[in-house]
Amino acid sequence: MLSRVAERIYWQARYLERVENTARLLNVFSNLLLDLPGRTKLGWRALVRITGTTELFATRYNIATESNLAQFLIADDCDASICSMLSMARENARTTREVMPTEAFERINDLHYYAQSAADSAAVRSARNEMLEHTIESAQQIFGMLAGAMSRDSGYTFVRMGRALERADMVTRIVDVGARKLFTHPGKGSVAPRFPEPYEGILWMSVLRSQSAYQMYRQHVRRRVNGEDVVRFLLQDEEFPRAAIHNLTTISKVLSKLPKNEEVAGLVDEARRHVMQSQVADLIEEGLTDYIDRLQIKFAAIHNAITHTWFSPRN
Amino acid sequence: MQIDWQTYDPGAFHDEMIERPGAPRPTAQQLAAYLESLDRKDLDEKKLAARLAIKTMGISFTVYSDGQNIDREWPFDLIPRVIPAREWEVTRRGLEQRVRALNCFINDVYNGQKVFKDKIIDPELILDSVNFRPQCLGIEPRYGVWAHICGTDLIRDEHGRFMVLEDNLRVPSGVSYMLENRRVTKRVFPELFENYDIEPVTEYPQELFDMLASLSPRRQAFPEIVVLTPGIYNSAYFEHSYLAQRMGAELVEGSDLVVENDRVYMRNIGGLSQVDVIYRRIDDMFLDPAVFNPESMLGVPGLFKAWVKGNVSLANAPGAGVADDKIVYTYVPEFIKYYLDEDPILPNVPSYRCFKDKERQHVLANLDKLVVKPANESGGYGMLMGPQASVAEREEFARKIKDNPRNYLGQPLISLSTVPILGEKAAEPRHVDLRPFILQAADSYVTPGGLTRVALVKGSYVVNSSQGGGSKDTWVVMG
Numbered sequence: 074m075l076s077r078v079a080e081r082i083y084w085q086a087r088y089l090e091r092v093e094n095t096a097r098l099l100n101v102f103s104n105l106l107l108d109l110p111g112r113t114k115l116g117w118r119a120l121v122r123i124t125g126t127t128e129l130f131a132t133r134y135n136i137a138t139e140s141n142l143a144q145f146l147i148a149d150d151c152d153a154s155i156c157s158m159l160s161m162a163r164e165n166a167r168t169t170r171e172v173m174p175t176e177a178f179e180r181i182n183d184l185h186y187y188a189q190s191a192a193d194s195a196a197v198r199s200a201r202n203e204m205l206e207h208t209i210e211s212a213q214q215i216f217g218m219l220a221g222a223m224s225r226d227s228g229y230t231f232v233r234m235g236r237a238l239e240r241a242d243m244v245t246r247i248v249d250v251g252a253r254k255l256f257t258h259p260g261k262g263s264v265a266p267r268f269p270e271p272y273e274g275i276l277w278m279s280v281l282r283s284q285s286a287y288q289m290y291r292q293h294v295r296r297r298v299n300g301e302d303v304v305r306f307l308l309q310d311e312e313f314p315r316a317a318i319h320n321l322t323t324i325s326k327v328l329s330k331l332p333k334n335e336e337v338a339g340l341v342d343e344a345r346r347h348v349m350q351s352q353v354a355d356l357i358e359e360g361l362t363d364y365i366d367r368l369q370i371k372f373a374a375i376h377n378a379i380t381h382t383w384f385s386p387r388n
Numbered sequence: 389m390q391i392d393w394q395t396y397d398p399g400a401f402h403d404e405m406i407e408r409p410g411a412p413r414p415t416a417q418q419l420a421a422y423l424e425s426l427d428r429k430d431l432d433e434k435k436l437a438a439r440l441a442i443k444t445m446g447i448s449f450t451v452y453s454d455g456q457n458i459d460r461e462w463p464f465d466l467i468p469r470v471i472p473a474r475e476w477e478v479t480r481r482g483l484e485q486r487v488r489a490l491n492c493f494i495n496d497v498y499n500g501q502k503v504f505k506d507k508i509i510d511p512e513l514i515l516d517s518v519n520f521r522p523q524c525l526g527i528e529p530r531y532g533v534w535a536h537i538c539g540t541d542l543i544r545d546e547h548g549r550f551m552v553l554e555d556n557l558r559v560p561s562g563v564s565y566m567l568e569n570r571r572v573t574k575r576v577f578p579e580l581f582e583n584y585d586i587e588p589v590t591e592y593p594q595e596l597f598d599m600l601a602s603l604s605p606r607r608q609a610f611p612e613i614v615v616l617t618p619g620i621y622n623s624a625y626f627e628h629s630y631l632a633q634r635m636g637a638e639l640v641e642g643s644d645l646v647v648e649n650d651r652v653y654m655r656n657i658g659g660l661s662q663v664d665v666i667y668r669r670i671d672d673m674f675l676d677p678a679v680f681n682p683e684s685m686l687g688v689p690g691l692f693k694a695w696v697k698g699n700v701s702l703a704n705a706p707g708a709g710v711a712d713d714k715i716v717y718t719y720v721p722e723f724i725k726y727y728l729d730e731d732p733i734l735p736n737v738p739s740y741r742c743f744k745d746k747e748r749q750h751v752l753a754n755l756d757k758l759v760v761k762p763a764n765e766s767g768g769y770g771m772l773m774g775p776q777a778s779v780a781e782r783e784e785f786a787r788k789i790k791d792n793p794r795n796y797l798g799q800p801l802i803s804l805s806t807v808p809i810l811g812e813k814a815a816e817p818r819h820v821d822l823r824p825f826i827l828q829a830a831d832s833y834v835t836p837g838g839l840t841r842v843a844l845v846k847g848s849y850v851v852n853s854s855q856g857g858g859s860k861d862t863w864v865v866m867g
């Protein structure tokens with residue numbers, strides 16, 4: 074497989090997954106708003122942090138309101154919006170048509186046109202929900218088509234790696250924001266909830282929902298929704314498909330099919346150990362944010378290694 | 389009723405579907421009746437469905453001057469064009485014959501030049517041509533074939549006779565649209581197919597693949613075949629990607645390839661792997677900066693030498709364009725006699741060559757009646773449409789012809805045949821041409837039918853998609 078094509082496939086999968094995640098986040102946040110009483114101020118700014126677009130957002134908007142966020146993450150002509158990411162996914166698909174199943178290309182193409190035409194209506198909450206749900210469904214459908222029609226060769230391996238790394242990245246960001254909201258550490262060792270206690274459960278449920286994790290959490294954890302368990306579930310549950318560890322394991326399994334995989338494999342194993350060997354209760358005590366930052370750095374290293382191992386053509 | 393063939397009047401032109409108002413030609417009778425049975429709502433729905441299908445399928449073409457919006461939807465008309473198989477059979481043989489003769493000629497130009505010694509054509513006309521590549525002298529590609537893929541433009545005159553308008557031997561495009569047009573029609577108009585026995589067109593990518601594979605220098609079960617594209621900004625990018633996909637070949641850009649020890653390799657995730665056959669969709673001059681245009685960013689340094697050494701095959705071969713020239717075109721009937729000792733099956737459009745004194749006089753005296761074409765342009769650019777041109781335009785062309793007679797050719801304006809298109813209110817006649825695709829290596833293959841291009845503007849002869857033309861599904865119908 075050509076390096077250039079591999080790179081485009083990888084990015085296409087990342088963009089598509091990011092589109093799906095962005096749509097989920099927006100949807101969940103909008104719903105969460107409806108669940109919380111007015112006096113509980115929900116920070117829309119959290120969405121900016123989760124999507125890693127703090128600086129970009131600041132160049133465009135002064136305040137993080139619902140309408141600004143919706144505009145920014147759905148319609149704006151910038152890297153963070155669903156519409157632009159879909160254009161990029163489509164562009165990558167258009168330049169890898171020769172290796173992609175035709176139906177999947179057509180679906181991406183459709184979704185791109187759909188998002189453009191629906192973007193304007195997204196300022197209205199009800200229309201926005203519909204748009205986001207359609208986007209999520211379509212992204213799922215596209216990945217389903219790829220899974221159903223692509224041979225398990227290098228091409229599909231890059232789809233899976235792109236998707237898995239994007240998921241691992243996103244879930245850690247979400248955990249980070251949830252933790253910031255809910256655990257404060259005014260002094261060493263003392264943990265006090267800042268968020269009004271009765272609503273803590275609702276917030277963590279939303280975190281779970283944003284990852285389609287609520288049902289599985291219920292079935293597998295079997296305890297009242299609480300921060301520590303949610304963090305553990307989303308980081309360390311090997312069986313849950315959006316959990317960080319599950320995705321790292323996926324990468325380490327699929328990359329065995331690729332040539333020259335030693336460096337990337339080493340980095341992935343390191344990240345897996347970092348996730349699995351941590352004690353969540355202690356992390357919460359010490360401050361989850363530093364931990365997540367270190368993890369994010371490891372993900373970036375994996376991405377860089379993927380890039381220079383397989384995408385940078387030898388001269 | 390939306391379509392009423394009684395009110396459809398092709399006038400003095402040869403209409404391929406409706407002979408005269410109310411009288412469809414025999415092969416088109418069922419199609420005409422079916423279309424008549426649809427009401428306005430049905431037709432509007434079908435039109436919309438076709439547009440949506442094209443959008444979804446991502447069938448697009450690119451227009452250079454469009455700036456940001458580089459990717460345009462393909463303009464398509466729903467009513468298929470019908471060609472009876474009996475008529476097509478003759479045309480098919482004519483096309484094969486023509487491409488065989490052209491390849492004999494190209495091979496002769498680069499090996500031996502018998503055609504000059506026998507005074508069939510003046511060597512200057514060839515050796516001074518911008519498409520002649522002296523670097524190719526003495527090279528003998530397999531089967532003596534240089535132009536493996538040819539797109540020949542045909543028109544039908546007022547009597548319905550097929551004539552050759554031009555031979556495209558460099559990097560002819562359009563075949564993907566031919567295939568996609570059929571797919572769109574099947575998707576939105578499946579009912580149409582019920583009563584017809586239509587030659588399928590879907591084999592083309594397979595035929596192309598087999599032809600390319602037969603050129604592989606390494607004799608191995610799975611030769612590595614690639615399609616070399618200039619990239620996404622090229623107007624035919626859709627087609628490059630489409631053909632690569634349908635053949636299961638890699639689509640590569642120049643930067644994906646590298647030459648080492650006169651062998652061509654592509655840069656893979658696992659390192660380098662050798663390439664056997666390149667279906668190149670880049671012009672000669674951009675193929676290899678070491679040999680041709682040194683500024684080219686699209687090509688691969690060393691590619692030409694790898695080809696000369698026989699380590700990689702190029703289709704079409706560099707230098708094949710020497711026969712893709714409107715002056716050479718006028719000699720093709722003579723080449724057919726000279727090389728094949730056969731009578732030409734398909735006629736040329738009568739042509740006046742401006743480098744011949746008498747013929748030039750005729751062109752200059754009749755600029756208001758003739759079409760004047762430059763020898764080396766494609767896509768309908770740089771032409772004079774005499775009858776519609778202004779006095780100033782004609783004077784300008786008279787000057788150009790006198791300055792560079794070798795570069796111009798005059799032809800009478802042929803009354804192109806028409807076919808119905810689905811207009812806003814009714815079916816209306818519009819002019820069409822036809823581009824079949826011919827493959828040649830050891831054997832030949834001709835697409836049944838080809839790409840029909842249609843001038844969507846009433847009365848217009850301009851069928852190019854870059855200039856407002858559309859296209860139609862083309863049926864070769866048995867029985």
